[in-house]
Amino acid sequence: MSETFLRTAEVPPRAPPAAVGGPFAWVRRNLFSSLGNAATTLVVLALLALVLPPLFRFLVLDAVWTGGSGEACRPEAAGRPVGACWAFIHEKLGYLVYGSYPLAERWRPDAVFALMLLGGGWMLWLDAPRRGLGALFFFGVFPVAAYLLLAGAPALGLKPVPTGLWGGMIVTFVVSLVGIVVSLPLGILLALGRRSDLPVIRLACTLFIEFWRGVPLITVLFMANVMLPLFLPGDITIDRLLRPLVGVALFASAYMAEVVRGGLQAVPPGQAQAARALGLTELQILRFVVLPQAIKIVVPGIVNTFIGLFKDTTLVSIVGIADFIRVLESARIDPRWAAPSVPVTAYAFAALFYFAFCFGMARYAAFIERRLAAGEGAR
Amino acid sequence: MADSALAPKLRLAVQAGLLLAVAALAYGATTNAADKLARQGIVAGFGFLRRAAGFDISQTLIPYAAATATYGEAILVGLLNTLLVASLGIVLATILGFVVGIARRSPNALARGLAATYVETLRNLPLLLQLLVWYVAVRVVLPPALEPAVFAEGAFLTQRGLFLPRPDFSGTGWLVPAAFLLGIGATLILARLSRRRIEAGRTPLPVLAAGSGLILGLPALAWIGLALAGRVIPIAFPARGPYDIEGGLAVQPEFAALLIGLSTYSAAFIAEIVRAGLDSVARGQEEAAQALGLNRAQRLRLVVVPQAMRVIVPPLTSQYLSLTKNSSLGVLIGYPDLVHVTMGTVLNQTNQAVEAVAITMGIYLALSLVTSVAMNLYNRRVALVER
Numbered sequence: 001m002s003e004t005f006l007r008t009a010e011v012p013p014r015a016p017p018a019a020v021g022g023p024f025a026w027v028r029r030n031l032f033s034s035l036g037n038a039a040t041t042l043v044v045l046a047l048l049a050l051v052l053p054p055l056f057r058f059l060v061l062d063a064v065w066t067g068g069s070g071e072a073c074r075p076e077a078a079g080r081p082v083g084a085c086w087a088f089i090h091e092k093l094g095y096l097v098y099g100s101y102p103l104a105e106r107w108r109p110d111a112v113f114a115l116m117l118l119g120g121g122w123m124l125w126l127d128a129p130r131r132g133l134g135a136l137f138f139f140g141v142f143p144v145a146a147y148l149l150l151a152g153a154p155a156l157g158l159k160p161v162p163t164g165l166w167g168g169m170i171v172t173f174v175v176s177l178v179g180i181v182v183s184l185p186l187g188i189l190l191a192l193g194r195r196s197d198l199p200v201i202r203l204a205c206t207l208f209i210e211f212w213r214g215v216p217l218i219t220v221l222f223m224a225n226v227m228l229p230l231f232l233p234g235d236i237t238i239d240r241l242l243r244p245l246v247g248v249a250l251f252a253s254a255y256m257a258e259v260v261r262g263g264l265q266a267v268p269p270g271q272a273q274a275a276r277a278l279g280l281t282e283l284q285i286l287r288f289v290v291l292p293q294a295i296k297i298v299v300p301g302i303v304n305t306f307i308g309l310f311k312d313t314t315l316v317s318i319v320g321i322a323d324f325i326r327v328l329e330s331a332r333i334d335p336r337w338a339a340p341s342v343p344v345t346a347y348a349f350a351a352l353f354y355f356a357f358c359f360g361m362a363r364y365a366a367f368i369e370r371r372l373a374a375g376e377g378a379r
Numbered sequence: 380m381a382d383s384a385l386a387p388k389l390r391l392a393v394q395a396g397l398l399l400a401v402a403a404l405a406y407g408a409t410t411n412a413a414d415k416l417a418r419q420g421i422v423a424g425f426g427f428l429r430r431a432a433g434f435d436i437s438q439t440l441i442p443y444a445a446a447t448a449t450y451g452e453a454i455l456v457g458l459l460n461t462l463l464v465a466s467l468g469i470v471l472a473t474i475l476g477f478v479v480g481i482a483r484r485s486p487n488a489l490a491r492g493l494a495a496t497y498v499e500t501l502r503n504l505p506l507l508l509q510l511l512v513w514y515v516a517v518r519v520v521l522p523p524a525l526e527p528a529v530f531a532e533g534a535f536l537t538q539r540g541l542f543l544p545r546p547d548f549s550g551t552g553w554l555v556p557a558a559f560l561l562g563i564g565a566t567l568i569l570a571r572l573s574r575r576r577i578e579a580g581r582t583p584l585p586v587l588a589a590g591s592g593l594i595l596g597l598p599a600l601a602w603i604g605l606a607l608a609g610r611v612i613p614i615a616f617p618a619r620g621p622y623d624i625e626g627g628l629a630v631q632p633e634f635a636a637l638l639i640g641l642s643t644y645s646a647a648f649i650a651e652i653v654r655a656g657l658d659s660v661a662r663g664q665e666e667a668a669q670a671l672g673l674n675r676a677q678r679l680r681l682v683v684v685p686q687a688m689r690v691i692v693p694p695l696t697s698q699y700l701s702l703t704k705n706s707s708l709g710v711l712i713g714y715p716d717l718v719h720v721t722m723g724t725v726l727n728q729t730n731q732a733v734e735a736v737a738i739t740m741g742i743y744l745a746l747s748l749v750t751s752v753a754m755n756l757y758n759r760r761v762a763l764v765e766r
Contacts, residue, residue, distance in 0.1 A: 030488035200394035216704035358503035
């Protein structure tokens with residue numbers, strides 16, 4: 001069978017591919033590249049066709065936008081299929097944002113929100129002027145001002161408002177801000193302590209961190225609720241809102257410490273050695289050389305921890321604090337607004353609120369990460 | 380770190396100071412607590428665990444009689460409920476998480492988009508809100524207790540839960556679950572033999588087909604064999620009662636909502652871990668496998684995923700731990716887990732605050748320790764062998 005084959009005629013050139021660029025080529029490559037791929041495309045399209053139109057119909061087309069009570073949202077009264085009951089959110093919005101905070105004093109939480117935006121923006125905008133001043137404002141001035149504004153100060157002419165009246169988004173933001181303002185400095189201290197070469201300090205910090213990371217937040221909140229009053233001397237009572245705040249702050253510090261420790265480990269030891277060779281004291285090395293580099297690396301990690309903290313604030317509703325979720329739950333069972341679609345509407349609104357905040361923060365963290373990566377590459 | 384620069388005397392003083400401060404705090408706290416407890420007439424100690432509890436628990440895995448059971452038994456029931464929902468949640472979240480994570484690297488753009496939407500949505504909403512949605516909003520849509528949706532004769536779905544037939548494996552019936560376990564064991568052995576063959580350069584065994592045949596076939600054979608031998612396994616069918624569906628195996632809505640919420644939420648995080656793991660495997664690996672003629676499923680299963688596991692396992696461990704800890708959020712919707720029983724009912728009835736907190740936290744710390752030890756063992760197996 002040994003036969004030589006010699007081509008005598010030129011092979012005709014193959015036709016060029018129909019398109020290698022443009023939308024059609026993209027569709028073919030990404031949606032119909034093979035039989036399995038095409039089947040996946042069809043299944044996903046069918047799924048979307050099944051889910052999206054009813055969702056849109058519920059949230060927008062069939063939704064009730066105006067009305068003074070649940071009457072407007074009951075299908076038998078409205079005489080048509082009823083979707084989301086946005087009228088309910090519209091009426092309850094004040095309650096959802098401020099809880100039972102006195103109507104006449106609601107400009108005070110508004111002022112706190114404005115200060116929060118100012119401080120937060122200053123901290124998060126990387127090219128902002130005087131960022132050191134911004135940090136001082138956010139971690140020093142803002143907490144004091146916010147406390148005076150919210151709780152009241154008779155000396156400044158602000159009527160005292162007991163924390164029992166705070167509620168809704170105010171409490172959600174107060175819990176998460178106290179969490180971040182306490183946990184960042186405390187977390188840095190704990191992380192440094194865990195890397196210390198003093199055995200007692202190292203052991204104490206390690207035990208502290210691993211203890212809080214090993215138990216669920218809800219048990220911490222229960223503990224703060226029932227055990228903090230026991231531990232205090234005599235008849236000192238501790239504010240109902242302060243108890244979970246202590247729990248959240250300690251819990252968040254442990255997680256923050258681990259994030260910061262990651263950053264400390266990423267700073268090459270040569271940096272500290274070089275600084276020591278220049279004659280800097282240990283405190284100066286920490287302050288001017290090691291910490292700035294470590295913190296810069298872990299900004300995305302800090303933001304992600306904050307997102308987790310913000311989501312975890314919902315747990316305080318279980319121990320009876322009127323945060324956004326608890327206020328929402330009591331609003332949705334208001335008999336005046338009894339309608340089948342009210343619970344779903346309430347949850348849709350809560351989902352929008354949390355998603356907008358968490359997704360925004362997550363995109364910010366991803367942006368910082370990309371920017372840091374680009375900086376590394378350029379060097 | 381840098382503290383070595385401190386003078387030896389100062390080093391000693393700093394550490395002694397910390398010890399003293401901690402001791403003083405602990406002493407103050409305990410004396411205050413002892414003082415207050417004495418004034419409230421509460422006897423400290425764990426003696427209350429042997430007292431009769433006298434409350435009922437809606438879901439019990441072991442026999443539990445409200446009238447005679449002790450607080451200790453109640454806490455055990457709560458712990459078993461936590462373990463049940465956590466272990467099932469881990470299995471479901473892992474499966475779903477791998478599917479979504481792999482879909483994020485699918486050649487199909489729509490599948491990628493759908494998986495990304497899933498991850499971003501579920502990750503950025505509080506778990507508590509998701510549990511409320513599953514428990515309240517989804518349940519409104521289900522039929523009321525007296526007009527159940529009937530799937531087949533003897534399977535009902537209502538707002539009070541899912542009701543299924545329950546086979547009774549007491550008596551000689553134990554052979555059926557035993558055959559099931561035997562099937563799993565045989566499949567594991569088969570998988571190991573198959574791996575040996577691959578390492579020796581021979582063709583692998585059909586583990587998937589033979590394994591599913593063994594796991595499902597052996598119990599079926601045992602069932603049929605027992606029936607032929609005249610020992611038919613009795614099945615308790617749920618039936619419509621005057622107020623509710625009665626009998627059979629009742630899956631409580633609290634359990635179902637917690638399980639679904641927990642596994643879909645954790646799956647979003649696991650999907651991100653899996654995606655990072657897939658990205659860590661060099662592209663050349665998959666291209667080489669493609670050049671050898673492996674299809675996409677084979678490339679993933681035989682080449683990419685085994686290498687990705689090295690990156691996946693450590694963060695997966697902490698994800699399993701947080702899933703277990705997150706199962707305590709079932710308190711909100713009334714699932715009787717460890718926290719619900721111990722820090723809720725038992726604490727309220729006995730006022731033994733310190734003991735209840737210590738028991739709950741101690742158990743969670745022990746669970747964390749056991750899980751991380753187990754996963755570290757597995758990690759050692761999949762870790763890169765340095766030659």
